[in-house]
Amino acid sequence: MNRATLGKKIDKKTIDELKNDTNVLLSFLENQNDGTIIYTLEKLGKLDNDNSRNPLLNLLENPNEKIRSLSIKNLAKIGDIKLLDIFVKHASKDESTDVRRESVSAIGRLRKPEIIPTLCNFLKDNDPKVVMQAIRGLLVFSSKKEIKDELKKLINHPNEVIQEVISKELNGSKYSSKSSQKHDESPIYMQNTVVGADVQETMKYVPNESIHLTFTSPPYYNARDYSIYQSYEEYLNFLEEVFKEVHRITKEGRFFILNTSPVIVPRISRAHSSKRYPIPYDIHPLLIKMGWEFIDDIVWVKPEASVKNRNGGFLQHRKPLGYKPNAITECLMVYRKKTDKLIDWNMKQYSWEKVKNSKVEEKYETTNVWQIDPTFDKVHSAVFPIELCDRVIKYYSFINDLVFDPFAGSGTLGKSALKLKRNFFLTEKEDKYIDRMKQDLLKNSDLFDLQKQQVNFVDLNTFISLSNTI
């Protein structure tokens, strides 16, 4: 029976009748299959009286771990310290880690000082989920010195999440801002500015924590004409240095979205093979090390007809090992500048009005698969489709924020930013692309209100002198 049918059979009235009469609940549970028992246990809701205790205790030896776990969860709602021994037994001996975790959670929910020694014991458990539940239960008593001392012992726990929780609880926020600017503001001289220069040179003159969002697609390793690196290692080192600086100039807890995909460098002759470089996978560990926190991976899917066909050979010979799929996806890796503050904190840095005006009210993409046609440009060989920039800007920034593309190319991010009432900051080292950007960012004066949004194209020296004026 599926859940919708179950929902009709076991409605709220039936649940109330069951949980208010021990014998009715007992005989009901005895005659049901696992699916129905699980559904009923999930829907029991508040347990104000003791009538469910025995039927739930009966289920603790059920072979189905989900049933045992839900029974413990419901018994915890009764809140009776007499159940402590039962919870301890299942927390220590149950073969299912889920039941053990639920049992430690049940102990914590008793919230009586008698549970403290038991929870302290579970701090030594070798399952981090069990330890986390014990910590949670003990935090209720964290004003007591002996509890603080117990928790302090976990500061070097091998599990990274436990370390972070303990550090935050005991030491408060570790992040110390290096900016005097308010979170929702940005340096005026950077707003709607394109610097025609090398990104590394330019970023030296950007103050700490100036940027709200970075979205970029870096040069492809030797796969297109505009970038030549001596080796893959040199290429990765270059990106690492750039993204370290992007990290420095990004505001606390804000996002960095990196668009890359594995690239193929063609073979030099039929006697050699081509080489594929897994760029996103190689950059990822470098980003984590420098302080970006991985949040999401979005897959940008293009129509098959828009990509280079690699199927020709296999289509003919059909021999295993010679299979070459057409690469129709690119990655959008979403990172956040690591902080112990929640995203809620970032949202609270904006006025009610700004939040309201930034809301994504229209239809939005609900999955991490974004189907967007690529854009082809006469001047630049790898431009972002504007739809891609629009989504990133709308989902990851607020109105008036400063969004950055260190490898701006034709400046699509800037166009989208102007349209969506954000400010942009772009760097691009090639003059021909700067000229391409000028056509776009300056021409659409009917689309963008240039009275309000003045766009500045500057060289490095001008940018340096602007940065000196603040």
Ligand SMILES: C[S@@+](CC[C@H](N)C(=O)[O-])C[C@H]1O[C@@H](n2cnc3c(N)ncnc32)[C@H](O)[C@@H]1O
């Ligand atoms: C993949 S393209 C970006 C295209 C862009 N997303 C768009 O919508 O047009 C990468 C760009 O980075 C630029 N670039 C490469 N190295 C650079 C550097 N050191 N400083 C600034 N720009 C650089 C290249 O000239 C190229 O235009």
